[in-house]
Amino acid sequence: MSMPRLRPPGPRAAGLAAAGAAYALVFAPDPLPAWALAPVHLLALAVLARLSLDARSVRQAAAGGWLFGWIACVIGVYWLYISMHTYGFMPAPLAAAGVLALAAYLALYFALAAGLARWVAHRRGALPAALAWAGAWTLAEWLRGVVFTGFPWLNAGYAHLDSPLAGWAPLGGVYAVAFVSAFCAAAIAFLWRENPRRAEPRQSIPAALAIVLALAGWALAQWQWWTPHGEPLQVRLVQGAVDQNDKFNPELLQAGLHRHLELAGTPTGPDAPAPELIVLPETIMPVFQDRLPPALWQAWRDLAGRQGSTILLGAPLRDREQGRVTNSVVPITAQTDLQALMAGRPAHRYDKRHLVPFGEFIPWGFRWFVQAMSIPLGDFDRGPARQTPFTLGGRQIAPNICFEDVFGEELRPALFPGKDGSPGANILVNFSNLGWFGDSWALRQHLQISRMRAIELARPMLRATNTGATAAIDADGQVLAQLPPMRPGVLGLAIQGTEGLTPYARAGNAPILLLAALLLAALALRRPRA
Incomplete structure (x- = not known):
């Protein structure tokens, strides 16, 4: 045969x-x-x-x-x-x-x-x-x-x-x-x-x-499509380049946190202005905030005081009273109430709205698939569609986390005044951790996606990532500066906030x-x- x-x-x-x-x-x-x-x-x-x-x-x-x-x-x-x-x-x-x-x-x-x-x-x-x-x-x-x-x-x-x-x-x-x-x-x-x-x-x-x-x-x-809003903002973007296998390792967790702390506090040059805003990546705190010692949060508050800066960093938050866990961005200044922060109820926060299937929530019927992977954290609660931007020196800064910036329609609400009377955003900031994907096309593809959001919405986009691509993009979608991938570093520059609405921003x-x-x-x- x-x-x-x-x-x-x-x-x-x-x-x-x-x-x-x-x-x-x-x-x-x-x-x-x-x-x-x-x-x-x-x-x-x-x-x-x-x-x-x-x-x-x-x-x-x-x-x-x-x-x-x-x-x-x-x-x-x-x-x-x-x-x-x-x-x-x-x-x-x-x-x-x-x-x-x-x-x-x-x-x-x-x-x-x-x-x-x-x-x-x-x-x-x-x-x-x-x-x-x-x-x-x-x-x-x-x-x-x-x-x-x-x-x-x-x-x-x-x-x-x-x-x-x-x-x-x-x-x-x-x-x-x-x-x-x-x-x-x-x-x-x-x-x-x-x-x-x-x-x-x-x-x-x-x-x-x-x-x-x-x-x-x-x-x-x-x-x-835009006009300048206020003076340029002095920004420092931090890229920790902590390997994913090290980030969640209990024996190496403290080392990763201290690396970010040292990078965020990098002394400025003699002629360089101090940063008004320091941005660190998504979940640089790899465990819930109440599992970290108060002394570590105090160190961040002290750094903000010394620099005269506002620090925005990614952290998973757990509010035991309300039973909520969120993938969040929190601001830290010299006046931050650490007790409220450690309780999972900071005065201001941004909670991720569009969660990643299998990584941040488990679709029905696929728990077996998620259990086959050793990915930490788990099911998060979603944030609301429109969240109040962070205010810094008259500029309004709207965060988005990880692949949320793939959905331009979902970034639009931040550009409009809120029901609470808060003004629309002048600067967009993406907090990402693409360390899950190594030194792959994902890093460069995500940078291109952020460039498109900047063009669509006529807003500059700052990107703080763990391994890349950490970059600053102007309101015309051009990359102003970028750190090499997979290496720790800081990127300091001035970014011009903008105002004005494109037809896409108005109609989606x-x-x-x-x-x-x-x-x-x-x-x-x-x-x-x-």
Whole structure:
């Protein structure tokens, strides 16, 4: 009995797999240079658009979209394996299976975009088909970012931070950039035909419109959507670079805390101004506040007094009276009430709102999966949607923790006055600990995400992280300064707070999502009969 022969993948599957692999590389510089991210993204997406719109059936288009998305997500978020295996001590096969399974789920949204676009665009001209592709892609991206708490990593818009298309972000956010980039990719697809002699002049209409959209994006990027607010703020960002295996080790815990304390108190140079604000990463206190000795909290208060600074640091808080535990940011000054802080009830705090599944809360039915990892802490309570910013010298500073800045819609409320009368934020600050992912793409991808939030909301974004990327980003999304990853250090600089609201800050995702939905509905209602 002979063994069946394995067939090599056909050219269609091979092309989709190669394009998906290329797609995974475009969400942060290295290995590709920054200038290449947008062109490679458009070409990779054009391959998917071409093969999807020309597919024999909706099913074939969806299958191709799934293959493309699965390859892209396996490569693009490979760093989740590091968190599960290297630091979560999950067996390697189970950790690898977890990444493959997550990628298989995320690829369903790529399949949805490809299949829906093929169904709506079948037997349509180039322009309707390109609009159908852009609409379907945008809605699928949005669904991926909201269903089951959302996983909007690898959104198409992040590939275009250094391209003319970034100018659309202040108008419609990252989903507007995704819409325009998907349309441009479809336009490229319609220029690529098997038989150029059979190409129709109308097939070049999407390409002409894509050029107009790119030029409009460039023009929009020249517009300054913000005005300065107050004097620049003197800031010190601290990067402790404490290894995750050391951070929660009881024998090394004190050493990690003292490293952060020493870095935060680094003497300024003779001509350098003292920092008004010192920012330390997420959960630099790796245990609940009431498990730390009062002398340690006193040391932080003394440091704030000596520096004349406000210190913002990440700490898990436990309020035994209310039975609440939160992943929080707390301010420390020379006047901080340490008794209230140690009780888990500081006068002012920020509590993380958007919690990470499996890391900060356990989805129903997955406790067995979390128990297979040795990740400390556990189920946290959520903070409210709008929390009062911290006030410092007339500037309003709004924190967000870890991957909360992946959700631009959720950062918008901080820019508006609160019901308590507090003014909107002038500066955004991200507190992260990406030490779970080693020196991987996650660090650089997250920096790109923060840049997009700065452009969308016309606010500077400060980033204090454990291992990187610790950086300061201005209100136009440009990185002003950055620390090398995986090394301890401090970054001192002046950051200009801003005010003014972009169209995106005012309206959020609704306009671009409504546009995409209306386009698809109009095209679907007028589908040619088979």
